[in-house]
Amino acid sequence: MSAEQPPPGGGTAEGAAYADRFAVETPEMVAARSRALQLPGSPPVEPAVGAVLAVLAAGAGARSVVSIGSGGGLAGLWLLRGMRTDGVLTALDGDPEQLRAARKAFADAGVAPSRARLIFGTPAEVLPRLSPGAYDMVVCAGPPREYAEHLPALLGLVRAGGSLTCHGLLSGGRIADRTARDPQTVAWREMARAVREDETLLSAVLPIGTGLLVATRRS
């Protein structure tokens, strides 16, 4: 690609910064982001990604959403913004400190306790307790090796017309580098391929934040 030719989709650093500025966070979201950044582990969703989660939730009229690797609750706050006001977010994380931070984020934002169900555990422990086909959205974050093996179970939670999103697949650009063979990159590649090849799904990769894989189960 020549220097004059911008990357497809105008994917520049300035464009990404604009997309993040466009997605204005509430003071409670700003506080949740700042707390989450102080905790060990990967950072929370970027504002542009959070905004897309809210848009998807609103478009689906989401009443029932599960967030896997919910972290300090920032993605949850964005999801709750888009969900119906009687909707319930099920947020699962294997780190009690992250769950504590999420509980505080939801309380500070005035989210009624009945609207957020926080569950401590790994996908292997918790997924079998969730009802198949009952969720409008399943939202995954964190190391793909932790949930790639659960992809069939994750997809099994999604109702017809509902969606699965996985955040982080473009992190470091390794997925596009054919020579990158580290286990997390390989897990991302395999998961993205499995999603794309699943004929019950329509899927896309959005190059926002660290990359969002989005798939909708055909009705």
Ligand SMILES: C[S@@+](CC[C@H](N)C(=O)[O-])C[C@H]1O[C@@H](n2cnc3c(N)ncnc32)[C@H](O)[C@@H]1O
């Ligand atoms: C990138 S952070 C999530 C950020 C969150 N989605 C947000 O935007 O606010 C990833 C989270 O996945 C959790 N996690 C990683 N591996 C896990 C596992 N095996 N079981 C449960 N949670 C896990 C981590 O504790 C961490 O909170």
